Amino acid sequence: MEGDMQKRELHIMPPDMVVKAATIALGMLALFLFIAALSELRAFRYIGTGVPATNTITVTGMGEVFAVPDLATFSVSVREEALEVADAQETAADKMNTIIAYLQQQGVEEKDIKTVSYNVYPRYEWQQAPCPADSRICPPGKSVMTGFEVHQTISVKVRDTERAGDLLSGVGSRGASDVSGLTFTTDDDDALRAEARALAIEDARGKAAELANSLNVRLVRIVGFHESDYGYPPMPYAYGMGGDMMVRSEAAMKAPELPVGENKIVSNVSVTYEIR
Template identity: 55%
Template sequence: MGMRRQHIGGAFLVVLVLLGLFLAAKTLAEIKSYRYIGGGVPVSNTVTVSGEGEIFAVPDIATFSFSVVAQKPTVDEAQKVAGETINKALAYLKGKGVEEKDIRTENYSAYPRYEYQQAPSQPCTLYGCPPGKQVLTGYEVNQTISVKVRNTKIAGELLTGVGEFGVTNISGLQFTIDDEDALMAQARSKAIADAKAKAEALAEDLDVRLVRIVNFSESGGPYPIYYAKGLEVTDGRGGGTAVPPEIPTGENKITSNVTITYEIR
């Protein structure tokens, strides 16, 4: 019995020693890591400044979407009608210079349509009506197309044009810039220069010297222009003439906000 207690006590002591070594090694590793996170710079020896940079640019692309909905007794008929309408609209867009790579299907669905009907042979009584049932009435096909227009001057004309082929829900017109990364880089450079100028002025006022950057963060981004309302067009089948809407593109603002922390001495 005594030997067993000695063995248990020895094993417990070994576990404690190993646990102590593990915790010591982990603590040492954590301490060493502080040399690389913020460079071990004391909080009291830093200053933090912010800067903002803005770039304005005229949008060079426009995007919009439209849908085609067809309801027919069979799914084949609905798909055929929807396909014919889509093909006419796509042929029109390509004829106006829209490239095939800039046209894509956003959504496609085909599903049955049901209608709740009462049984005609069982009329209602004073105690209520007999239960009805869901009756298949046909099928609906819905396809949504997204279009990118690289010639923004004809965006309004294209909106009117596709509407004349019986498409529905023409929406989501948005003016953006194709190469936003290049403009974002310019805005970032302006923001950094703004922050640096503030840091240098602050260092002069405090009679200290900027040593190095110990932290940097950025936020911001492009702000596209949306035209989500007032884009209904006449389909031309009611005798009216669809007039292309005038849609000003304006300018997009790309903003970068940076925060920089400097070590000072």
């Protein structure tokens, strides 16, 4: 009798072990689902990725948009030399502050004036010792520090392009050492690129419809898309200060004529269609 009772004895797992086992099982299930979902997302990151091989045609389209630039950008630099760093910095700061004050008085907003570089360099000069008259061997020369150079450059945006020439002349007469990098661009390039893209897609759609009609097939859906866009960069203008930076001729101070012209934004697309 006792033997039968022993055979029928049940072994019940403690509750804490049940909880641990269930937690491990749920964790493994969650990990499996996460990996599966991640794989699906990677498979469909781009249009056309993971699409099974079918009958397809690929067409290209191009869209062009022309726009008159509404933004002029140029750089202004001040370069000063002195025996002491502090003296060079003070002189350069005075000139740059005068230039910035002039630009703001002419309506250039503070947000459109940005410092792009500020550098302090030691200046060296190679000095050769005089050769003795009674010897063919000259003593070696040496590099001697002769002072310091401070170089500061700001970038200026002018939203009234017709005034760009006057501002170039104005900063030149107020101590600028260099004025360079003048370009004419459009302030809202994104809208122009979107317009060019829409024209390119429409061009590709028309070509696809014409080709499908010629092949006597039907366009089903888009299974691939690629875009490349570019715009012809604006032509930079160089504006010389003329002569010594402290003495400038009347011709150098005259406001130059600066034709703005047009900028072109181009978008090229490639579209792949499934056909039946």
